[in-house]
Amino acid sequence: MATEISKGYQPGDVETQWYSRWEEAGCFRGNENSDKEAYSIVIPPPNVTGILHLGHVLNNTIQDVLARRARMEGKEVLWLPGTDHAGIATQAKVEQKLRKEEKKTRRDLGRDAFLEKVWEWKEEHGGIIIEQLKRMGCSCDWSRERFTMDEDYSRWISKIFVDLFKEGLIYRGKRMVNWCPKSLTALSDEEVIMKPQKSKLYYMRYKVAGEESADGPRWLEIATTRPETLMGDTAVAVNPKDERYADLIGKSVIRPFPRAEIPIVADEHIDLEFGTGVLKVTPAHDKADFEIGVKNNLEIIDVFNPDGTVNEHGGPEFEGLDRFEARTKAAEKLEEMGQLVKVEDYENNVGFSERADVPIEPRISMQWFLKYPCVEEAAAAVENDEIHFRPERWKKTYAHWMNGIQDWCISRQLWWGHQIPVWYRKDKADALQALESLDAEGAGDDLYVGIEPPADEENWVRDDDVLDTWFSSWLWPFATMTNCDEDPSATEKKFFPTTDLVTAPEILFFWVARMIMAGYRWRGELPFKNVYFTGIVRDGKGRKMSKSLGNSPDPLNIIAEYGADALRFSVMRTAPLGADIRFEIANEGGKEIYPQVVEGRNFANKLWNAVRYRQMQEGEGVFDTDALSIYSLDILAKLDRLEKDMAAAYEDYRFNELAQLLYDFFWGQYCAWYLESSKGDFAEDADPASKASTLATMDLVIKRVLLALHPFMPHITEELWENLGYREEGGPEFLMQTPLPTTAVLAGVDEKRVAAAQAQVKDVYEAVSRARNLKAEYGLSSNKSVKMIIDPEGSDFSETDVFQQLVGAGEIVLEAGHKAEKGVPAALTAIGKIFLPLEGFIDVDAERERLGKELAKAESELKKVNSKLSNENFVSRAPDSVVNEMKERKKHWQERGEELTKMVDNLGG
C-alpha cells in the first residue's frame, strides 16, 4: 500500500501536483443536478488586474475552509469565482502605461483604440490573480469563472439600467457631486475618504456696500479655508439669530476680485461659534453652500476646470493655476489689498478620492443617479437576522447607512466599464444633454434607453459615460448564474440564494448592502444567508498593509518558502472573528521571516513526521474496543471531544479556534503524550495484541485528524492520506471527497470505563511531569537513565513501563513503604511517592530547601482556601459545586502539607 515518506516535509511539488489532480478530476465542480443539499459561495471578485495580497489570502482561505468542510459534510458545493473589471483602477493603470511608454493620453488614442489597449492589458494580466488563488489551493469551480464585463454579464447591467430607468428610479440631473480632478470623473459618496489635514484658516474682510462713514468703510470679517474659491462667491451668510450681524441681513458686501456686490443672506445652519460667524457662500464648490444658493436663488459660478485648475472666472491673474497654487496666491492678493486680517493653523477633514488619493472637488455636474430599490426589505432582512451578520456589530453600521441612504451617483466619466445604455437622437442630442433633469417621464421619443442599441443606430448618439463598477458588482450573486433573458438556470435553482458571503467590512456599503437590495429587486429574495466580515491584515506594528509602506509581503514568496498549507493554517490560527490580524514580520540577518507562518510550517512538519512514525511501524492495526489500553481510551476520548468542539466552533465561524483545537490536540496530546506512552508497544518483546490495538488507535486518530485538518491544510493531508493508503476500496478517490465520520470513535463504549481510564492516565501523566521535573532540578539531562523508586502508598499503580518510558528512567522499582536515605529527592504524586536515589548526589540541605519551597506553596494555597471557606457568606451563597470543589482543594493541600512536613522532618535537623 504505502509509499515511503521522506524525513522533512517539502511542500512545493506536493501542493501543485495535488491541485492539478483535483482539478483534472473535477473535484471543484458544483453539480446543479445533484440531490445533495446545496452549499454555495460567490467569491468577492478581485480586480482583474490585481495581484494577490494577504487580505486575499485571509478572505479566500476562509471561503476554501467553508467550501471544503461543506463538501466533506456531504453537501453539493459551488464556490463560484471570477474577477471584477474595476473601472477606475484598471483604466488608471493602462493610462499610466500609455503615458510612460508612448507619451500619449487616452484622448490621443480615442475611445475605441484605448479600450482595445485595456482589453489587451486585461488578457495579459487578468489571469494572474486566478493562478495565484489556485496556488493557494482554492477549490473554486473554475468552469464557472465569470468576469463583470463578460457579454452575458454586461447584458444584465443594461437590463437593470433599463428596468430602473423605466421605474423612475434612475434619472439624470445637474447636481453637486464629488469630482476627482485626477481621474476626471464623478465619484459616489462612498468613494470619498475623509482625512484630517493640517491647513490654514484665513480671516479676511469685505467692505459692506454703502456703509462708508467718516471713519472709513465698515468691514465684515469672514473666515475660510478656501480663499481660492473666492471668485465663485455669490453671497455671504450669517445666522439669523446672530445679533452681531442682524442689521446687515439684506445688505451686501463687496467681493474683492473680481470686484462685485454680493448679498448678505441669513441661514440657520451657520455656526455662531465658528470663525467670525460669517460664511462665504460658493454655491459651485461646496455642498452646503449649494443648498444656500438654491434657497436664495444665487448665481452659481464654477471657477475650476475639470482638472482642478482655475478657469476664466478667476481672471487673467488666476486662470490656469492649480487650485492649491491659487489658494496661496489669493491670500497674497488679499494681503496686498489690506483685506487679509490674520491666518491661523487649522486642522480640518478633507475628502480624498479613494483611488487617486487627491482631495476631491465638490462640483456641479450632470450625472446619472439612482434612487435605491427595495431599501426597506434589505434593511429588515438584516435587522431580523434573515441575513446573519458576523460579527453582529456590523448590523448597526448597516442599519445606520440604510437609514440615511442617499441617491447613488452611478455615472463615471471613464471609458473602461459598461457604457450607459442611453442614446440621444442625433439632432436633439445637445439639447437633451443640456437639460437640467431627465427621467423616464420626461424622456420622450428623442431618447432611447434599451438593452440593444436602437435599430437605426446611425441616427443616435450614445451617452459617453460608463457606470460605476459597483453598479455591476451588486448583481454578482445571481448574474453569474443565469443570463438575463432566461428563466433562472438550473445552477441558480440549485445554488441561489448562496449560503455564505465572506468579505471585508470596508465594502459593506459598496457591495454587501447593494447586493442585498439587488437580490430583493431582481430575485425577490435575499442573495445570501450569512455574511462573515473578516478583519484587516496589518503588519506587526498594526499598520495597514500597503505598497507605499513596503510592509506588504508577497504571499507567493511566502508560499514558495513555507508552503501554501503553512500560510493558510497560520493565517487562520491568528484570525479571530472580525478582529484585525497582525501579520508579524521579523528580520533575521537581512532576511524577512514570518514567525506565524514558521509555526504553521513547523506544524505541517510535525504532522508529516508523526504520520511517518506510524508508517515505520510494521503491521496492521486491529481495532477492538475491549482491547484498548487506558492510553488509547484517553486519546480517543480526546479525539471525540475535539470533533465535538470543532463542530461547535464551525457553527460560530470561529476559525482561529478550530485551527488552535487541531494544533493542540495533535501536537499537545497525540504527539506529546500518546505516541510517547505507546512506544513500549513496539518493543521486540511486546505483546502483539497490544501492538495491533495501538496501531489501530494511531490509524484512527490520524485518519480523523487528516479529515478534520483537510480544509485548513488541504495539500499535505491529501498527500498523507494517499501515502498511508487510507483510501477505501471503492471509496472516493481523494481525501477531499471523503465524507466526515458521523459517529464518535468511542460510541458504545462504557462511559464509566472511559472516565476511569482518563482519570488514571491523568494521574500517570502528572506524575511523569513531576518526575521529569525532579530530574531536571537535580541537573540530570532528560535522557539520563536513572533509577526511581515508587511507593504507591495504597494506590493501585501498575503503569511502571509507561512511566519509565515517559520519564526516561532506566529502572523503576515499586516498593510499598520504602524508607529512603536522608536527602534523597522525592516528590508527592497521585500515584504515590516518587524517590530519586542519587549515588553521590545526596544533599540534605538542597533537598530541604526544595521541599521547603513546595511546603510554602502548599501552605499558602491552604491559607487561601481556608479564608474562603471560613467566609460564611461564601458557604451559604455560593453554589454547592463551588463550595465542594473548594473543600476538596482544602483536603488536597492539607494532605500535601502534612506529607511534606513529614518528609522535611525525615531529613533531620
Added chain:
RNA sequence: GCGCGAUUAGCUCAGGGGUAGAGCACCUGCUUCACACGCAGGGAGUCGCUGGUUCAAAUCCAGCAUCGCGCACCA
C-alpha cells in the same frame, strides 16, 4: 461631535464571575532509533485606570485614558 471596537506575559493573541492560558521569544539541559521545523525543564502578568454590583470581578455595570475604525454640510 455621535457610534463601534480594542487594551491580558517581552511579542502575537485565546479565555471570560469561583486556582491567570497558548505559541513565539528568553534561560537550562538533551545529536533519546518520527520530527533540532525537534524533546525535556524553567523564569516571566496588580488582566489600561477609577469607582460600583457581588460571598467572590481580569470577567458584569458606569466613568475615564490611550489606540483604531465608521458616520457627520463647522466653512
